[in-house]
Amino acid sequence: MTKAVEDYLVxxxxxxxxxxxxxxxxxxxxxxxxxxxGMRAAAEFVADALVRSGLPTVEIVETGGHPVVLAEGPKxxxxxxxxxxxxxxxxxxxxxxxxxxxxxxxxxxxxxLYARGVSDDKGPLLIPILVSRAFAEVGGGLPLNLKFLxxxxxxxxxxxxxxxxxxxxxxxxxxxxxxxxxxMWRPDLPSVMVAGRGLAALEVTVHGASKDLxxxxxxxxxxxxxxxxxxxxxxxxxxxxxxxVDGFASTALPPDPAIGEAIRSARFDAxxxxxxxxxxxxAPLPSGKDLLTRQWLIxxxxxxxxxxxxxxxxxxxxIPASASAKITCRLVRGQxxxxxREAIATHLRRVLPSGYxxxxxxxxxxxxxxxxxxxxxxxxxxEDVLEPLLGARPLRVAMGATIPICGVFEKYxxxxxxxxxxxxxxxxxHAPNEFLRLSNFRLGMTAWTRLLKRIAxx
Amino acid sequence: MTKAVEDYLVxxxxxxxxxxxxxxxxxxxxxxxxxxxGMRAAAEFVADALVRSGLPTVEIVETGGHPVVLAEGPKxxxxxxxxxxxxxxxxxxxxxxxxxxxxxxxxxxxxxLYARGVSDDKGPLLIPILVSRAFAEVGGGLPLNLKFLxxxxxxxxxxxxxxxxxxxxxxxxxxxxxxxxxxMWRPDLPSVMVAGRGLAALEVTVHGASKDLxxxxxxxxxxxxxxxxxxxxxxxxxxxxxxxVDGFASTALPPDPAIGEAIRSARFDAxxxxxxxxxxxxAPLPSGKDLLTRQWLIxxxxxxxxxxxxxxxxxxxxIPASASAKITCRLVRGQxxxxxREAIATHLRRVLPSGYxxxxxxxxxxxxxxxxxxxxxxxxxxEDVLEPLLGARPLRVAMGATIPICGVFEKYxxxxxxxxxxxxxxxxxHAPNEFLRLSNFRLGMTAWTRLLKRIAxx
Numbered sequence: 001m002t003k004a005v006e007d008y009l010v011x012x013x014x015x016x017x018x019x020x021x022x023x024x025x026x027x028x029x030x031x032x033x034x035x036x037x038g039m040r041a042a043a044e045f046v047a048d049a050l051v052r053s054g055l056p057t058v059e060i061v062e063t064g065g066h067p068v069v070l071a072e073g074p075k076x077x078x079x080x081x082x083x084x085x086x087x088x089x090x091x092x093x094x095x096x097x098x099x100x101x102x103x104x105x106x107x108x109x110x111x112x113l114y115a116r117g118v119s120d121d122k123g124p125l126l127i128p129i130l131v132s133r134a135f136a137e138v139g140g141g142l143p144l145n146l147k148f149l150x151x152x153x154x155x156x157x158x159x160x161x162x163x164x165x166x167x168x169x170x171x172x173x174x175x176x177x178x179x180x181x182x183x184m185w186r187p188d189l190p191s192v193m194v195a196g197r198g199l200a201a202l203e204v205t206v207h208g209a210s211k212d213l214x215x216x217x218x219x220x221x222x223x224x225x226x227x228x229x230x231x232x233x234x235x236x237x238x239x240x241x242x243x244x245v246d247g248f249a250s251t252a253l254p255p256d257p258a259i260g261e262a263i264r265s266a267r268f269d270a271x272x273x274x275x276x277x278x279x280x281x282x283a284p285l286p287s288g289k290d291l292l293t294r295q296w297l298i299x300x301x302x303x304x305x306x307x308x309x310x311x312x313x314x315x316x317x318x319i320p321a322s323a324s325a326k327i328t329c330r331l332v333r334g335q336x337x338x339x340x341r342e343a344i345a346t347h348l349r350r351v352l353p354s355g356y357x358x359x360x361x362x363x364x365x366x367x368x369x370x371x372x373x374x375x376x377x378x379x380x381x382x383e384d385v386l387e388p389l390l391g392a393r394p395l396r397v398a399m400g401a402t403i404p405i406c407g408v409f410e411k412y413x414x415x416x417x418x419x420x421x422x423x424x425x426x427x428x429x430h431a432p433n434e435f436l437r438l439s440n441f442r443l444g445m446t447a448w449t450r451l452l453k454r455i456a457x458x
Numbered sequence: 459m460t461k462a463v464e465d466y467l468v469x470x471x472x473x474x475x476x477x478x479x480x481x482x483x484x485x486x487x488x489x490x491x492x493x494x495x496g497m498r499a500a501a502e503f504v505a506d507a508l509v510r511s512g513l514p515t516v517e518i519v520e521t522g523g524h525p526v527v528l529a530e531g532p533k534x535x536x537x538x539x540x541x542x543x544x545x546x547x548x549x550x551x552x553x554x555x556x557x558x559x560x561x562x563x564x565x566x567x568x569x570x571l572y573a574r575g576v577s578d579d580k581g582p583l584l585i586p587i588l589v590s591r592a593f594a595e596v597g598g599g600l601p602l603n604l605k606f607l608x609x610x611x612x613x614x615x616x617x618x619x620x621x622x623x624x625x626x627x628x629x630x631x632x633x634x635x636x637x638x639x640x641x642m643w644r645p646d647l648p649s650v651m652v653a654g655r656g657l658a659a660l661e662v663t664v665h666g667a668s669k670d671l672x673x674x675x676x677x678x679x680x681x682x683x684x685x686x687x688x689x690x691x692x693x694x695x696x697x698x699x700x701x702x703v704d705g706f707a708s709t710a711l712p713p714d715p716a717i718g719e720a721i722r723s724a725r726f727d728a729x730x731x732x733x734x735x736x737x738x739x740x741a742p743l744p745s746g747k748d749l750l751t752r753q754w755l756i757x758x759x760x761x762x763x764x765x766x767x768x769x770x771x772x773x774x775x776x777i778p779a780s781a782s783a784k785i786t787c788r789l790v791r792g793q794x795x796x797x798x799r800e801a802i803a804t805h806l807r808r809v810l811p812s813g814y815x816x817x818x819x820x821x822x823x824x825x826x827x828x829x830x831x832x833x834x835x836x837x838x839x840x841e842d843v844l845e846p847l848l849g850a851r852p853l854r855v856a857m858g859a860t861i862p863i864c865g866v867f868e869k870y871x872x873x874x875x876x877x878x879x880x881x882x883x884x885x886x887x888h889a890p891n892e893f894l895r896l897s898n899f900r901l902g903m904t905a906w907t908r909l910l911k912r913i914a915x916x
Contacts, residue, residue, distance in 0.1 A: 197674060201773045210736020215760045216655060216859025219788045220699070220752035223737050226761035226783070227695060234692035237685060239811065241678070274813070278668025278779075279681050282813030294678035302673045303684035304776050309763030310784060315659045315821045317786050318762050321736075325684070326768060328775050330677045353697065355732070355740030363773045401674025 002453050005139040009130065009445040016130050016445070017113070017438065019049070021106040023122045024115035030066055030089035030156045039066050039152055042088040046150050047071075049129050054136030055148070061168065063160035066152030070168060073132065073146035079456050081145035083174035083415070085405060086125030086181050087154035090117030091430050098432035112435040120429035121181040123436040124421045125150065127444040128180055131452065134445075143456035147174060154181065162408050169412045176378040177409045178451070182419040185397050187426055187437075189266065190390035192382055193419045194256060194372040195398035196406065197299070198331030200340045201363035204348060205324040206232065206356050212309065212318040222319050226308045228356045229323040235351050236301055236344070243301045247343035253334035255297045255398070256374050262395035268292045296398035300330045301344070326363075330400060337366020370406035370417075378418050381454045385447055420451060460911050463597040467588065467903040474588050474903070475571070475896065477507070479564040481580045482573035488524055488547035488614045497524050497610055500546040504608050505529075507587045512594030513606070519626065521618035524610030528626060531590065531604035537914050539603035541632035541873070543863060544583030544639050545612035548575030549888050556890035570893040578887035579639040581894040582879045583608065585902040586638055589910065592903075601914035605632060612639065620866050627870045634836040635867045636909070640877040643855050645884055645895075647724065648848035650840050651877045652714060652830040653856035654864065655757070656789030658798045659821035662806060663782040664690065664814050670767065670776040680777050684766045686814045687781040693809050694759055694802070701759045705801035711792035713755045713856070714832050720853035726750045754856035758788045759802070784821075788858060795824020828864035828875075836876050839912045843905055878909060 009016070028042035029035035043060050050058045050071040057072040066089065093103035093116045101107035103116035113123070128148075135142045149172060151161055165172060185191045208223030238244055268288030274281045294300075308323025310316035329340050345360045352358045372379060374396075387393045406417045422444030428434045467474070486500035487493040501518050508516045508529040515530040524547065551561035551574045559565035561574035571581070586606075593600045607630060609619055623630060643649045666681030696702055726746030732739045752758075766781025768774035787798050803818045810816045830837060832854075845851045864875045880902030886892045 197677075199674070199775075201775075208737050213735060214859060215758070215762060215786050216657070216788055217857070218735065218753065219655075219758040219760045219786075219858055220756050221731070221749040221858075222735055223740075224699075224760055226764045227691075227699065230688040230691040230761070230764070231695070231697070233685075233688040237689070239689075241682075241685065273679070277671060277676065277680055279666050280813050280815060282681075282811075291679045295676065298678050300673070300677040302677045302682055302777055303688070303767065304673060304774055305767030305769045305778060306684045306688070306764055306781060307769035308765075309761065311763045311765040311782075315784065315786065316762055317657075317659075319760055320763060323764060324769075326773065328673050328677075328773065330674055353740075355738050357738060399675070400677055400679075401672060 002449055005131070005134045005449050006446055008134045008138045009449065013442060017441070020113065020118065020123055020126050020441070023126060024106040024118050025104055027104045028089050028117065028152070029092050030153050032092055039089065043067050043069055043152055046088050049126070050148060053129050053133035055132065061164065063164045065156070065160045068152065068164050069148065069150040070171065071148040072171065073142045076142060076145050079144040080176070080458055081147065081174040082452065082455055083147045083149060083172055083177045083413070084128045085149055085177055085179045085417070087121050087151045088125070089152045089155050090120070090122070091155050095432060100433055108438070111438050113438055114433055114435045116434055118436040119183065119423040119427035119434050121154070123441050124180045124423050124444065127422060127441065128448050131445055131448040134449070135452070143453055146452070147172060158404060161405065165408050165412045172413055174413060174415050176376070176455070177413070177415050177417040178378070179405070179417050179419045180421055182403065182421045183423040183425040183427065183429065184421060185399070185425055187424040190386055190392050190394035191262070191397040192379070192386065192394045193399055194374070194379065194396045195259060195296070196370040196403040197400055198335060198337060198367045198369035199402040200329045200331060200337035200366040201327065202341050202344065203324060203326050203361045203363055205322055205359040207322045207359070208356055209319070209321045212321050215317040215319050218319055223355045225320045225323040225356065228353050229308065229325060231353070232348055232351050233303065233325060236347065243299070245301065245343050245347045248301070248340060249299050249335060251334045251336065251339065252299060252332045255332065256371065256396065258374060258396040259296060259398050262397045263289055263292045263296065265395060266292060295400040297332060299332050299335055302328055304328055330402065331369050333369045333371045335369065337368065341366070367402050367404045368407055370403050372416050372418065376416050376418070377458050378416070378455060381451060382418050382420055385450045385454060389443055389447055420448070422447070460907055463589070463592045463907045464904055466592045466596045467907065471900060475899070478571065478576065478581055478584050478899070481584060482564040482576050483562055485562045486547050486575065486610070487550050488611050490550055497547065501525050501527055501610055504546050507584070508606060511587050511591035513590065519622070521622045523614070523618045526610065526622050527606065527608040528629065529606040530629065531600045534600060534603050537602040538634070538916055539605065539632040540910065540913055541605045541607060541630055541635045542586045543607055543635055543637045543875070545579050545609045546583070547610045547613050548580070549578070549613050553890060558891055566896070569896050571896055572891055572893045574892055576894040577641070577881040577885035577892050579612070581899050582638045582881050582902065585880060585899065586906050589903055589906040592907070593910070601911055604910070605630060616862060619863065623866050623870045630871055632871060632873050634834070634913070635871070635873050635875040636836070637863070637875050637877045638879055640861065640879045641881040641883040641885065641887065642879060643857070643883055645882040648844055648850045648852035649720070649855040650837070650844065650852045651857055652832070652837065652854045653717060653754070654828040654861040655858055656793065656795060656825045656827035657786060657860040658789060658795035658824040659786045660799050660802065661782060661784050661819045661821055663780055663817040664810070665780045665817070666814055667777070667779045670779050673775040673777050676777055681813045683778045683781040683814065686811050687766065687783060689811070690806055690809050691761065691783055694805065701757070703759065703801050703805045706759070706798060707757050707793060709792045709794065709797065710757060710790045713790065714829065714854065716832060716854040717754060717856050720855045721747055721750045721754065723853060724750060753858040755790060757790050757793055760786055762786055788860065789827050791827045791829045793827065795826065799824070825860050825862045826865055828861050830874050830876065834874050834876070835916050836874070836913055839909060840876050840878055843908045843912060847901055847905055878906070880905070
């Protein structure tokens with residue numbers, strides 16, 4: 001039966017590419033109101049594709065922002081329920097003059113389909129929709145209970161996603177979430193993502209005088225907010241960049257040991273890393289293992305911006321009245337965003353020099369780290385399915401960035417999220433000339449067919 | 459003879475106020491090209507007033523920017539030569555809505571004349587012109603050789619002044635410069651300014667990666683330019699704000715002891731100082747003597763601005779590729795601007811962490827500190843003239859700010875500059891509702907009459 005489905009998908013491959021191209025022609029940029037028509041057309045495209053895949057319930061559900069598309073397959077009693085996650089919105093296409101072909105005119109070259117959003121996330125998202133259709137057409141129907149939740153604000157930070165999942169929680173009930181979003185780490189290394197860091201953001205402002213003062217008249221006697229702020233921020237790390245805040249990571253839990261194994265076997269090249277980001281290689285050069293550990297497993301406190309006083313051209317002889325810094329922390333499992341922010345605030349209040357005032361403002365609610373249960377049956381199935389297709393057992397890898405959806409699904413549905421995307425992180429998906437390797441588009445159809453079949457057998 | 463001149467000035471006081479009002483109606487804002495006509499009219503007003511004061515040579519001399527007005531009185535053989543300095547340009551009037559009366563419609567209220575530029579420097583500048591006229595009319599002519607150099611770019615940083623003085627150096631030759639610009643320190647405390655700090659400006663930029671990076675993906679492993687810069691800047695001062703740069707002040711000379719006496723007798727109120735600038739009072743509160751010493755006699759290293767990464771609203775999860783700080787130092791006698799900057803650069807290069815690049819850029823040529831020869835005869839004369847008029851012997855005070863003209867006159871004319879202005883520093887001269895106390899306008903005429911007479915007797 002799986003064979004028939006896979007054969008059907010192979011036979012329909014050219015039509016599938018045409019369907020993907022049609023999807024990519026819709027300019028669904030969620031961050032820019034000028035693309036409202038393209039957003040609506042893309043939501044309708046997804047809904048229509050799901051209807052044509054035989055799902056009996058397909059709805060475009062309004063949120064406070066762009067709608068989500070919710071679909072439910074036929075009831076398959078006694079079988080587990082999988083919820084497929086993806087998004088139909090894309091990044092803005094700017095800068096347009098850097099594109100070799102127009103961003104919303106899909107173009108194939110050397111086995112790659114170039115278009116804005118093709119890798120993130122239209123191609124990977126279309127795969128399970130096409131696979132569902134094949135099951136319906138030649139497979140005797142889907143082998144399990146399948147649901148889809150496709151959002152339209154992922155590239156805008158999913159501001160309405162939490163509330164949408166909460167209000168739809170009964171209809172979204174599932175055993176596991178499979179995300180069609182989330183690129184594979186490296187094209188040359190089979191991997192499955194099992195952890196991501198959390199996020200806590202805050203902004204710190206130091207106030208000295210009530211307005212900028214003349215640096216000649218008052219220099220030496222008046223408080224200088226930039227001096228105070230830089231001295232305070234300099235106490236947050238040691239010379240190696242380790243965070244020096246009491247209580248910052250005291251509740252952190254140890255990571256999945258499999259991730260440590262992945263770090264050891266990934267052969268991450270530290271010198272090449274610094275070359276790629278355009279930085280001087282530090283001396284001594286840290287090991288690749290150390291660098292990857294810092295990216296994946298160690299919480300951070302990074303300054304995202306600093307400002308104060310005069311920043312225009314030339315000189316302005318002022319003593320800045322205030323100075324601000326934006327900070328984000330990436331968190332590991334066990335760290336609570338509010339506790340981390342409170343630890344930083346306590347530290348900063350302690351080192352605030354006399355004669356200054358301090359304002360600390362939390363930005364957003366924060367996100368706890370994501371860490372998949374290493375014993376989740378669906379995770380082992382993902383690895384089993386990918387191993388023969390990719391030629392090696394995938395490594396369990398982490399990512400340094402934050403994936404808020406995992407926490408949302410955990411919170412409202414009690415379900416873990418496995419990542420099963422067939423884009424890779426080198427496909428320029430937030431840059432000009434985004435592309436998808438069509439070989440992966442084809443491979444993904446086989447993989448999703450087998451994945452659904454295997455989960456159905458749990 | 460002096461009595462006749464003083465009487466003539468008293469009799470002509472009302473007409474003098476009308477002449478000042480006419481001068482103040484001319485909107486001579488040097489920093490804004492829209493005021494070109496007002497600038498030209500003001501230069502011509504000054505030239506015309508000098509002609510009417512009987513100076514045989516009056517010229518409007520073009521510079522690269524706004525012209526200077528140069529005037530030379532009749533030759534008085536065997537008598538010293540005084541060069542009067544002032545400026546006919548004014549600060550911009552913005553914010554206009556904060557003015558009680560229109561800035562270029564002079565208005566008298568409670569013995570104060572309100573107008574943009576009346577205190578800085580049109581009123582103080584008009585006084586010696588009127589005094590010259592009185593000497594010509596009823597005094598038998600000026601008692602010494604008098605020259606005027608009135609510039610039009612003081613409020614724009616005098617970008618062409620150095621070159622103008624250099625090219626006119628032969629015609630400007632003098633024994634002493636008397637500046638009609640430079641407000642008296644405090645309205646309640648007779649003082650004469652004998653020292654000002656120099657200036658050295660530089661800009662420091664630290665570079666990490668070649669562009670801003672995602673703080674999730676790269677956080678912990680990539681260089682953060684804001685972190686490096688804040689750590690570096692934090693090494694420039696100790697916790698009390700003392701500069702920690704080797705060689706920064708090693709060539710500094712001790713100040714005129716009279717300034718130390720002024721600091722002791724000035725009864726500077728530290729608590730009130732912090733209240734006035736709108737800052738928290740630090741604990742422990744420094745003494746007023748310490749604060750004034752820091753403003754006048756101690757070189758500074760102040761951060762004028764800092765920038766790097768994202769400074770807009772909300773959060774942007776970037777690791778800044780670069781971060782910059784603007785620094786100005788106020789210098790005391792003996793410090794050379796370039797040597798001070800090189801000491802700072804050497805320090806910063808030493809503390810630059812591995813993996814970052816550093817750019818240091820000097821802003822402008824810098825200015826050495828001004829310190830008047832304590833034994834200059836004209837200084838004692840200024841004190842002798844002011845003592846009976848102000849009711850107390852003036853204190854010899856310094857100022858924290860920088861007065862480039864003194865260095866220029868020293869360099870090209872070999873002449874010291876004494877300050878003899880009848881505005882006071884509380885007259886809102888860089889703010890809305892600038893005013894001049896008319897009692898000081900009247901007092902200034904008597905004082906200038908006596909000053910010129912006394913210098914003629916040297």
